Amino acid sequence: MSTPHPANRVILVVNAGSSSVKVSVYAVPDSAHDNVDIQPTLAAHGQIEGIGVAPRLMARMADGRVVADERFPVEQISDHDAAFRLIRLTLSVGLRDTPPVAIGHRVVHGGADFADAVRIDDEVIAKLEALVPLAPLHQPHNLTAIRAVRAAVPELLQVACFDTAFHAGHDPLAQLMALPYEYYERGVRRYGFHGLSYAYIARRLHQVAPDLLEGRVVVAHLGNGASLCAMRAGKSVDSTMGLTALDGMPMGTRCGSVDPGAILWLAAQGMDADAIQNMLYGQSGLKGISGVSSDMRALLASNDQRAKLAVDFYAFRAAQEIGKLAVTLGGLDALVFTAGIGANSPEVRARICAHLTGLFGVALDDAANNENCQRVSQDASGVPVLVLPTDEEGMIALSTARILRECGRLGPCP
Numbered sequence: 001m002s003t004p005h006p007a008n009r010v011i012l013v014v015n016a017g018s019s020s021v022k023v024s025v026y027a028v029p030d031s032a033h034d035n036v037d038i039q040p041t042l043a044a045h046g047q048i049e050g051i052g053v054a055p056r057l058m059a060r061m062a063d064g065r066v067v068a069d070e071r072f073p074v075e076q077i078s079d080h081d082a083a084f085r086l087i088r089l090t091l092s093v094g095l096r097d098t099p100p101v102a103i104g105h106r107v108v109h110g111g112a113d114f115a116d117a118v119r120i121d122d123e124v125i126a127k128l129e130a131l132v133p134l135a136p137l138h139q140p141h142n143l144t145a146i147r148a149v150r151a152a153v154p155e156l157l158q159v160a161c162f163d164t165a166f167h168a169g170h171d172p173l174a175q176l177m178a179l180p181y182e183y184y185e186r187g188v189r190r191y192g193f194h195g196l197s198y199a200y201i202a203r204r205l206h207q208v209a210p211d212l213l214e215g216r217v218v219v220a221h222l223g224n225g226a227s228l229c230a231m232r233a234g235k236s237v238d239s240t241m242g243l244t245a246l247d248g249m250p251m252g253t254r255c256g257s258v259d260p261g262a263i264l265w266l267a268a269q270g271m272d273a274d275a276i277q278n279m280l281y282g283q284s285g286l287k288g289i290s291g292v293s294s295d296m297r298a299l300l301a302s303n304d305q306r307a308k309l310a311v312d313f314y315a316f317r318a319a320q321e322i323g324k325l326a327v328t329l330g331g332l333d334a335l336v337f338t339a340g341i342g343a344n345s346p347e348v349r350a351r352i353c354a355h356l357t358g359l360f361g362v363a364l365d366d367a368a369n370n371e372n373c374q375r376v377s378q379d380a381s382g383v384p385v386l387v388l389p390t391d392e393e394g395m396i397a398l399s400t401a402r403i404l405r406e407c408g409r410l411g412p413c414p
C-alpha cells in the first residue's frame with residue numbers, strides 16, 4: 001500500500017487508551033461517495049505508548065517505511081493531547097500534510113443510547129461523559145481526544161464508533177442481571193464490548209464463508225482484553241462482557257467473572273472502591289494468577305508453575321464461555337478465533353479446543369493450526385474452527401466514511 005494520492009480524502013482513526021494514543025490515516029477513494037461499502041485504505045499509522053511514564057513514538061507508512069521511532073522525556077509528552085498533536089505532526093510529514101476530512105474515534109461505551117456510529121456534537125459528548133463510571137480506564141481518554149480535536153479544529157467532522165453498538169438489541173434474557181428490576185430500567189444491564197472487532201469479523205465471514213455466517217457462530221476475541229460473542233445470522237445475540245469490560249473470561253490484567261461476594265469480602269477487609277477497581281482492572285487476570293506477566297507470550301515461554309496455571313485457567317474459562325454461548329445460540333455451527341492471542345497462538349487455541357472435543361467434536365488440524373491458517377479444523381471436525389485477524393480501526397474508518405457520505409461531505413474531488 002502506498003501514500004494516498006493528494007486528491008484522495010483522508011480520514012484519521014484515533015484510538016486513545018489509558019497510556020497510549022494510536023492514530024491511523026486512511027485514504028477514502030473518490031468512488032466511495034456512491035458506495036457505502038468501499039473500505040478506506042490504510043496509508044499510515046502512528047502511536048505513542050508510555051504516556052506520562054516513558055513515552056515512545058513510532059510511526060510508519062503502510063508500505064512499511066518507518067517515519068519515526070523515538071523516545072521522549074516524560075515531561076514533553078505528559079498527556080494525551082500532546083501525544084495526539086505529535087503523532088499528527090509526524091504523520092503529516094509522510095502524508096505531505098493532506099488535511100483530514102474527518103476523525104473517527106474508538107469510544108468504548110455507548111450505553112443504551114447508541115446502536116451505531118454517530119456524528120459527535122455537544123449532546124453526544126454529554127451522554128458519553130455520563131458513561132465514564134462504566135468504563136473508567138477507557139472512556140475519559142476517548143473523550144480527551146475528542147475534546148482536543150474540537151478545541152483545535154471545531155469545524156472538523158468527528159465520529160464516535162462504539163465497542164458496545166454491535167451488541168445493541170440483545171434480548172432482555174441476555175441483558176439482565178438478577179438485581180432489583182429498577183436497576184435494569186436505569187441502565188444497569190449487560191451491554192457487551194469489542195463490538196468493532198465482532199462487526200469486522202462478521203464482514204470477513206461474509207467474504208470468506210458466507211454459509212457459516214448465516215448460522216450459529218461464536219467469535220473469541222482474545223487479546224489483552226478478551227471476550228466472546230454469540231452471533232446468529234451475522235448479528236450479535238449474546239456476549240460474555242457485561243455492564244463493564246470486566247465480566248466474562250479472565251484477561252491480561254482484568255479479572256473476568258468473579259463471585260460478587262469476593263468483592264464484598266475485600267470491602268469488608270477495608271479496601272476502598274479505588275483500590276478494588278485498581279485490583280480488578282489492573283492486577284488480576286493472567287497477571288494476577290501468574291504473578292509473572294499479563295503477556296501470553298511470556299507465560300507460554302515460562303516454566304513457572306503459576307504461569308502454567310494461569311494459561312490452563314484461561315483456556316478452561318474460554319471453553320466454558322463458548323459452551324455458555326452455544327446454549328444461547330441453541331447449538332454451534334462455527335468457532336472463530338481473533339485478536340492478539342486468538343489469531344497468533346496455536347497453543348492457546350489447541351488448549352481451548354481440547355475442552356470442546358467431548359461436547360462439540362471439535363478436532364483441530366495440527367499443521368493448519370500451527371501455521372495460523374484461515375481454517376484450522378479437520379474436515380471431520382464437529383464444528384469448523386477459523387482464524388481471522390481482526391481490524392477494529394478499519395471498521396472505524398468504514399463507519400466514518402459512511403457518516404461523511406450521509407452528511408454530504410464525501411463528494412467527488414473538485
Ligand code: AMP
Binds near residue numbers: 224225252294297340
Ligand atoms: P492484542 O490486545 O489483541 O494486541 O493482544 C495482545 C496479546 O496477544 C498479548 O497477551 C500477547 O502476548 C498476545 N500475543 C501476540 N502474539 C502472540 C503469539 N504469537 N503467541 C501468543 N500470544 C501472542
